[in-house]
Amino acid sequence: MSDKKRLDLEYSQIESDKMRINVGPQHPSTHGVLRLEVEVDGEIVTEVIPHLGYLHRSFEKHCEKMTYPQVMPYIDRLDYISAMNNEWPYVMALEKLMDIKVPEKVDYIRVILAELNRIANHQIAVATFGLDAGAFTPFLFFFRDREYILWILEKMSGARLLYNYFRVGGLAADVYPGFKEDCLNIVKQVRKTNAEVMDLLIYNSIFIKRSANVGILRPDVAINFACSGPVLRGSGVKYDLRKDEPYSIYDRFDFDIPVGKGEVGVVGDCWDRNMVRVQEMEQSCRIIEQAIAQMPMEGDVSALVPKRIKPPKGEVYMRAENPKGDLGFYIVSNGTDKPERLKARGASFVNLSVIPEISKGYMFADLILILGSIDIVLGEVDR
Amino acid sequence: MENVNFLYELFGKNIISVTLIVSLPLVFVLIYALIAILAELKVSAWIQERLGPMRTGPWGILQPIAEVVKLIQKEDITPDKSSKLLYNLAPFVIFTGAYAAFAVIPFSEYFVPSGINLGLFYVFAIGSISALGIVMGGWASNNKYSLMGAMRSVSQLISYEIPAAMAILSVVVLASSMNMQEINHQQTGWFWNWNLFGGPGSWTKIWIIPFTVLLTFIYFISSLAETNRVPFDIPEGESELVAGFHTEYSGMKFAMFFFAEYANMFVVAAILTTIFLGGWNSPFDTFLQGPIWGSFWFVLKAFSVVLVQIWIRWTLPRYRVDQLMYVGWKVLLPLSFVSFLAISFYVMLK
Amino acid sequence: MLANEIFDRLKTEFGDAILAFDDTQPTDPFIMVQTDKVFDVCYSLRDNDEFQFDYLMCLTGMDLGENVGVVYHLYSMKFKHKVVLKVVAPKADPKVPSVEMLWKTADWHEREAYDLMGVQFEGHRNLIRILCPYDWEGHPLRKDYETPEFYHGMKVSY
Numbered sequence: 082m083s084d085k086k087r088l089d090l091e092y093s094q095i096e097s098d099k100m101r102i103n104v105g106p107q108h109p110s111t112h113g114v115l116r117l118e119v120e121v122d123g124e125i126v127t128e129v130i131p132h133l134g135y136l137h138r139s140f141e142k143h144c145e146k147m148t149y150p151q152v153m154p155y156i157d158r159l160d161y162i163s164a165m166n167n168e169w170p171y172v173m174a175l176e177k178l179m180d181i182k183v184p185e186k187v188d189y190i191r192v193i194l195a196e197l198n199r200i201a202n203h204q205i206a207v208a209t210f211g212l213d214a215g216a217f218t219p220f221l222f223f224f225r226d227r228e229y230i231l232w233i234l235e236k237m238s239g240a241r242l243l244y245n246y247f248r249v250g251g252l253a254a255d256v257y258p259g260f261k262e263d264c265l266n267i268v269k270q271v272r273k274t275n276a277e278v279m280d281l282l283i284y285n286s287i288f289i290k291r292s293a294n295v296g297i298l299r300p301d302v303a304i305n306f307a308c309s310g311p312v313l314r315g316s317g318v319k320y321d322l323r324k325d326e327p328y329s330i331y332d333r334f335d336f337d338i339p340v341g342k343g344e345v346g347v348v349g350d351c352w353d354r355n356m357v358r359v360q361e362m363e364q365s366c367r368i369i370e371q372a373i374a375q376m377p378m379e380g381d382v383s384a385l386v387p388k389r390i391k392p393p394k395g396e397v398y399m400r401a402e403n404p405k406g407d408l409g410f411y412i413v414s415n416g417t418d419k420p421e422r423l424k425a426r427g428a429s430f431v432n433l434s435v436i437p438e439i440s441k442g443y444m445f446a447d448l449i450l451i452l453g454s455i456d457i458v459l460g461e462v463d464r
Numbered sequence: 465m466e467n468v469n470f471l472y473e474l475f476g477k478n479i480i481s482v483t484l485i486v487s488l489p490l491v492f493v494l495i496y497a498l499i500a501i502l503a504e505l506k507v508s509a510w511i512q513e514r515l516g517p518m519r520t521g522p523w524g525i526l527q528p529i530a531e532v533v534k535l536i537q538k539e540d541i542t543p544d545k546s547s548k549l550l551y552n553l554a555p556f557v558i559f560t561g562a563y564a565a566f567a568v569i570p571f572s573e574y575f576v577p578s579g580i581n582l583g584l585f586y587v588f589a590i591g592s593i594s595a596l597g598i599v600m601g602g603w604a605s606n607n608k609y610s611l612m613g614a615m616r617s618v619s620q621l622i623s624y625e626i627p628a629a630m631a632i633l634s635v636v637v638l639a640s641s642m643n644m645q646e647i648n649h650q651q652t653g654w655f656w657n658w659n660l661f662g663g664p665g666s667w668t669k670i671w672i673i674p675f676t677v678l679l680t681f682i683y684f685i686s687s688l689a690e691t692n693r694v695p696f697d698i699p700e701g702e703s704e705l706v707a708g709f710h711t712e713y714s715g716m717k718f719a720m721f722f723f724a725e726y727a728n729m730f731v732v733a734a735i736l737t738t739i740f741l742g743g744w745n746s747p748f749d750t751f752l753q754g755p756i757w758g759s760f761w762f763v764l765k766a767f768s769v770v771l772v773q774i775w776i777r778w779t780l781p782r783y784r785v786d787q788l789m790y791v792g793w794k795v796l797l798p799l800s801f802v803s804f805l806a807i808s809f810y811v812m813l814k
Numbered sequence: 815m816l817a818n819e820i821f822d823r824l825k826t827e828f829g830d831a832i833l834a835f836d837d838t839q840p841t842d843p844f845i846m847v848q849t850d851k852v853f854d855v856c857y858s859l860r861d862n863d864e865f866q867f868d869y870l871m872c873l874t875g876m877d878l879g880e881n882v883g884v885v886y887h888l889y890s891m892k893f894k895h896k897v898v899l900k901v902v903a904p905k906a907d908p909k910v911p912s913v914e915m916l917w918k919t920a921d922w923h924e925r926e927a928y929d930l931m932g933v934q935f936e937g938h939r940n941l942i943r944i945l946c947p948y949d950w951e952g953h954p955l956r957k958d959y960e961t962p963e964f965y966h967g968m969k970v971s972y
Contacts, residue, residue: 215703
């Protein structure tokens with residue numbers, strides 16, 4: 082028996098106690114009130130059991146008691162970081178059910194706002210991912226920029242975070258004067274900060290050491306777990322609803338789908354997922370620029386919609402590409418002004434279910450990074 | 465060389481002067497800690513394009529005092545299931561370890577609290593006491609995060625003491641002395657006489673300059689690890705271990721940890737200054753050289769090192785525990801051995 | 815592949831197990847499947863080269879009055895086609911075969927359907943509550959659910 086084999090054998094016979102740690106529900110890095118029951122052998126994670134429900138607000142039960150427009154504010158509170166994007170599949174589902182065609186201008190405004198919100202979301206995602214790795218400064222760089230984006234969204238909707246801005250068949254208000262200039266300035270600022278963060282964080286060698294080759298999610302596993310958004314694209318699967326099933330007017334824009342290439346490690350590691358987000362910000366900037374150039378300024382921001390939203394009997398499943406992945410709404414209408422059943426298929430909920438699979442065998446510190454790279458928001462997980 | 469201490473000359477060797485000598489560094493540490501906390505707040509703010517604290521006093525310079533007042537007011541919690549004695553003792557042990565090191569730090573040509581001949585050895589031995597305090601606190605808290613933080617801290621300290629020891633040992637070989645005051649006296653003159661640039665000597669020393677510079681960096685990196693600063697702050701890495709070994713501490717006991725961390729930062733900066741950067745010597749030969757200017761130069765140099773520590777903290781991410789070991793054992797240790805050998809050869813040939 | 819073609823293919827393969835096809839809805843057409851055959855149908859849909867439904871978009875529990883229903887939204891990454899399957903089970907004994915072995919994502923979706931709707935997924939390896947506390951009683955999303963007054967001595971309704 083060779084020395085190494087003997088050592089391995091001896092090591093395997095060492096009885097070491099495993100320790101169970103509760104990460105959360107109050108923990109700085111669980112991004113909300115998530116509780117992970119972690120079993121560690123020294124520093125190595127051997128088992129992760131997520132316990133959800135600390136933020137369960139009976140969203141689906143509430144929806145059954147409310148009229149369709151009343152549901153809208155609750156939808157903002159699913160993924161509260163990107164509320165504009167949340168509202169979109171919901172209104173699209175109802176528009177599909179009621180067969181409403183929205184004016185072109187509405188589509189453009191929706192695209193611009195959704196992409197702005199996507200940038201804001203990715204900024205938080207990348208920033209908190211850096212924070213999980215211990216880099217504090219990029220976090221504040223991103224938060225400064227995000228504030229500018231929130232100003233625009235606030236000017237449009239009157240709210241900083243939970244907009245309640247989309248309406249069935251249109252929008253709550255028209256754009257304000259100077260909207261286009263504001264958006265173009267933001268795009269410039271986002272690009273500047275991204276270039277800065279590339280040097281400071283993304284290509285920092287310590288950061289690469291920490292996040293490359295960690296939490297590897299193979300593409301087939303990702304599809305089997307129905308991951309979506311940057312988590313799936315980070316694994317190298319070119320899947321983006323904006324391209325695959327172009328909803329609204331996304332077929333008019335020229336943009337790429339960034340996928341994980343394993344630039345510094347293996348395809349599908351934490352670094353790739355994070356990098357996809359950074360690159361998506363740039364793609365969103367491109368979409369915003371094109372949309373601003375094409376957007377008509379005159380016209381109404383609402384289609385002709387009956388005063389009471391009363392979709393015909395039927396059902397619809399509508400999904401849209403949210404910053405965190407596919408957000409799907411399954412709406413069953415019984416012909417009244419209240420939904421019979423409304424199911425929200427949150428991207429975070431589905432993406433989070435992959436955690437026990439991909440975090441086994443890594444270090445405890447990696448688990449936090451993997452969780453950060455999945456980019457969940459507990460409002461959507463627990464609903 | 466005889467150790468000169470201006471207080472002994474003023475008051476003679478009696479209880480008054482001894483008390484003064486003991487308490488002078490304490491006063492210094494208190495003032496320094498306040499300044500360092502303010503520096504940390506302000507430097508981080510400038511790096512992050514913020515203003516930092518602005519409300520307390522002009523430009524927020526009273527912020528550290530406000531923080532101390534806040535910490536005094538906070539409830540002092542002792543967890544129910546903790547080991548009370550160790551839990552309450554740990555902050556003091558840590559601070560004692562940090563403060564004891566001040567005994568041999570030469571602030572000036574005429575002031576070193578205790579100019580013992582084994583100064584460097586003593587500093588090194590006493591520096592490990594803070595690890596004891598960390599383990600005490602971490603274990604006694606009866607908290608899994610604290611325990612993990614304490615374990616990490618000990619393994620980290622042990623790993624990084626060896627390269628740091630090699631760096632110090634190289635200087636000891638170069639200077640043929642362990643007395644810090646003696647090492648300072650040797651570096652008198654222009655800045656190229658500093659041990660950073662190979663110490664005093666003719667131009668033949670030029671080939672060991674890369675090694676001495678390397679040793680300076682090795683010591684600096686190791687000192688970051690020993691003081692649990694970024695990128696080696698894994699014992700208290702807030703993203704995974706909440707706050708590491710001091711998770712359960714609050715109020716003044718937490719402040720003691722905080723205080724000890726800053727004191728430790730100054731200790732390692734002072735050692736770095738003494739053994740590599742010429743201590744209290746002016747960089748420009750006799751320009752502003754003297755006992756009072758000496759303490760100015762010493763504090764200036766040490767503060768610059770502390771500032772670099774702060775700067776690094778707000779720039780870099782954190783290493784993982786195995787990567788930290790890798791850096792310590794597989795990068796710094798071999799490099800420090802090589803440099804040690806090179807310097808030994810140089811001293812033999814000289 | 816369109817939904818009616820998928821229906822035809824499934825009909826030839828499974829015969830009576832495929833109950834009905836409905837495209838009269840204003841939107842997505844769906845296929846009704848006999849409850850105890852749903853695992854086999856899904857297995858075929860996932861692994862048959864013509865279908866390759868490797869992506870389970872959504873799994874929903876439904877309250878249909880007397881029955882509870884489960885709706886499966888499938889998607890194929892390769893062919894980009896979709897299909898909707900539906901099964902029903904009596905509310906008194908709502909047993910539905912689990913598809914958790916086929917798509918891992920169904921794990922949490924089925925736990926949610928069990929938690930909120932009370933559908934018993936047979937063959938699920940870890941069918942416990944997910945959103946409500948583990949010792950919660952009743953299935954809140956059912957139409958006839960009544961909120962308990964107290965939970966561990968805490969008032970529930972406010």
